[in-house]
């Protein structure tokens with residue numbers, strides 16, 4: 422029932438050319454396709470589950486998404502408890518509330534984005550390891566396999582359904598903890614693009630830009646390996662082709678929802694192995710200190726960071742232009758790379774992503790934000806070395822965007 426990831430790349434060999442050894446870890450099982458959520462109950466039975474806790478939020482209950490899951494559970498005779506208090510940037514307290522409910526169940530289901538799947542993963546760790554979730558920050562700190570988790574994403578963005586991480590916010594310290602671990606991966610992801618059909622435009626745009634950030638940061642990462650490379654290329658291509666359509670006509674353009682979900686799932690599988698870059702280092706403190714939604718923070722930071730990184734990896738940035746469908750065949754490398762960066766600036770311009778000032782972020786906050794961004798692990802795989810002054814300058818540029 423457990424799917425152990427062989428080893429996370431942070432403490433293992435990164436790909437450094439054909440004379441090096443690298444490792445690549447797959448996700449848990451994935452069931453993908455329109456209508457696949459109806460299989461949830463039978464899959465849980467197949468895995469030996471009898472009683473589950475569903476982690477989700479009130480909106481997904483209200484709009485009938487959770488009912489699609491519970492209908493399937495009832496049909497299969499699986500008992501369930503619904504916890505509908507998951508919030509954006511899920512907190513230590515939310516994880517503890519899930520643990521209280523889940524003491525006598527044999528599986529957890531996360532229905533939603535990372536805000537529902539991550540607390541399910543974190544609670545699954547605490548149930549078998551005890552202690553406080555703060556004890557397990559880092560990589561492979563917990564020892565016992567968690568309870569199995571089934572991840573059912575309802576947005577195409579986070580990738581939490583395929584990654585061995587849970588990001589939990591310590592509200593007191595205004596700090597987002599990454600809990601990574603060989604066992605911290607959903608045993609099964611059920612990816613049903615139809616569940617995303619009625620997401621509103623701003624939410625689709627923000628979560629989709631999170632997925633694009635995963636794909637692009639993974640693709641230009643210093644840890645890119647030859648297995649992740651084609652996966653991330655495909656992810657960028659799918660998201661670049663579908664995100665505007667999914668945002669503005671996603672209720673009836675089913676193909677755009679399908680491509681976004683597939684792109685997001687592929688991006689998750691890729692960045693599990695490549696890690697990310699400094700757009701994520703910058704988005705995390707924006708979320709922890711100002712409650713900027715993760716996708717919004719990434720959407721605004723991504724093009725600014727790509728411009729900063731371009732000189733350190735122009736080949737891949739130029740390749741991004743091609744994946745966006747641009748003909749750069751008559752350009753020199755740096756010109757083509759600039760087209761790649763411009764494609765993402767244009768995407769941000771076109772999408773309904775609000776500016777950082779909407780969350781009260783001001784220039785006077787930048788020193789503290791930069792200090793926090795320096796603490797994140799994603800900086801180590803970013804193509805260009807980043808100092809605290811770099812982070813300050815990047816935040817200044819991000820604040821000026823979308824005014």
Ligand SMILES: [Fe+2]
Pocket residue numbers: 579631634635701715719
């Ligand atoms: Fe992300």
